[in-house]
Amino acid sequence: MTNLPFRALIAALLAMFVLAPGMASAAPGNRSSKAGAAQAMVVQPIRIVAVNPLRFGQIARPNTAGTIIMSPLGVITATGGLLPSTAIVQTIARGPGSFNITGDPSRLFRLTLPAGNITLRSGTRTIRMSAMRSNWVSGASRLSTAGTFALSVGATLNIGANQANGTYTGTYAATVVYQ
Amino acid sequence: MKKLILASAIAIAFASPAFAAPGNTSTATGTATATIVSPITLTHTSGAALGFGRFTTGNGGTVIVSSAGVGSVTSEVTFVPSSTTTADAFTVTGDALRSFSIATTGGNVSAAGTLIPFTTTASAASATLTAGGTSSFTVGGTLTLAGTEAAGAYSGSYTATVTYN
Numbered sequence: 261m262t263n264l265p266f267r268a269l270i271a272a273l274l275a276m277f278v279l280a281p282g283m284a285s286a287a288p289g290n291r292s293s294k295a296g297a298a299q300a301m302v303v304q305p306i307r308i309v310a311v312n313p314l315r316f317g318q319i320a321r322p323n324t325a326g327t328i329i330m331s332p333l334g335v336i337t338a339t340g341g342l343l344p345s346t347a348i349v350q351t352i353a354r355g356p357g358s359f360n361i362t363g364d365p366s367r368l369f370r371l372t373l374p375a376g377n378i379t380l381r382s383g384t385r386t387i388r389m390s391a392m393r394s395n396w397v398s399g400a401s402r403l404s405t406a407g408t409f410a411l412s413v414g415a416t417l418n419i420g421a422n423q424a425n426g427t428y429t430g431t432y433a434a435t436v437v438y439q
Numbered sequence: 440m441k442k443l444i445l446a447s448a449i450a451i452a453f454a455s456p457a458f459a460a461p462g463n464t465s466t467a468t469g470t471a472t473a474t475i476v477s478p479i480t481l482t483h484t485s486g487a488a489l490g491f492g493r494f495t496t497g498n499g500g501t502v503i504v505s506s507a508g509v510g511s512v513t514s515e516v517t518f519v520p521s522s523t524t525t526a527d528a529f530t531v532t533g534d535a536l537r538s539f540s541i542a543t544t545g546g547n548v549s550a551a552g553t554l555i556p557f558t559t560t561a562s563a564a565s566a567t568l569t570a571g572g573t574s575s576f577t578v579g580g581t582l583t584l585a586g587t588e589a590a591g592a593y594s595g596s597y598t599a600t601v602t603y604n
Binding site for chain 1: 465472474
């Protein structure tokens, strides 16, 4: 008694012969050929490319600690001592981090952003960035029918009292995977 | 024939994920930036004051001091000889080349329960900090007299506020 997988394998090999182009010229009479169907979906790989940095902009040094929250839509809110500090003219527009994701049209994908803190540095001085968030929705965000998704990333910046002047920068990883 | 079809279907099922697997995930590095700049600080110049001078009121009028400190009177108010007027003065420090706005309130000078109201005018409504991060401005004002005020030295205060634009 031949087991089923083995028979399936044999059958698959036979199928390949049946589908081979050469078989079309098989002699009539003792053999019969019929076109089979074979399908394979070569899926466009998913790809994410960083576009714009997450820009919290210029902030007047606060007397007391507080936070600045950048929403994925680019809306700034401030708490604590940062309330008046953010209401200053910006030489470069503030905005959320942005990424272009491309891949298989309409396919669901999962996004992973850092769950912990990211450190922004200016020399030896640091600012803690936390609570990263984005416009990706678990189980709902798909690549468009054109195979694209514009990802926007926000976060919370935790600024200390009398945080030293300077431009603070840091990096974070954004990973996408097909679902 | 049935078996053949079934088998080709199985072969397809195995083949499909094999193609997608290598491109199944991708990672990009994003950057985050924030710039902390010096806060704006207003300092009242030591010894400076908005001085309306010495005058008689007559039946009332106004004393006007320009932001340059030049005094003038209206109606029946008259400066006494040797009266001097002064504009008030402030210095500002903060982020280089950043513009800011200046706001000043009015107030009252008082003596023995009598209030005399005044308004103020800054030398500019807004200004820009120098490359060194400093600036300054002066404040003049208008004192309005009813003509009934008793003689005496009156004093009071007002508030000046600077705000980054």
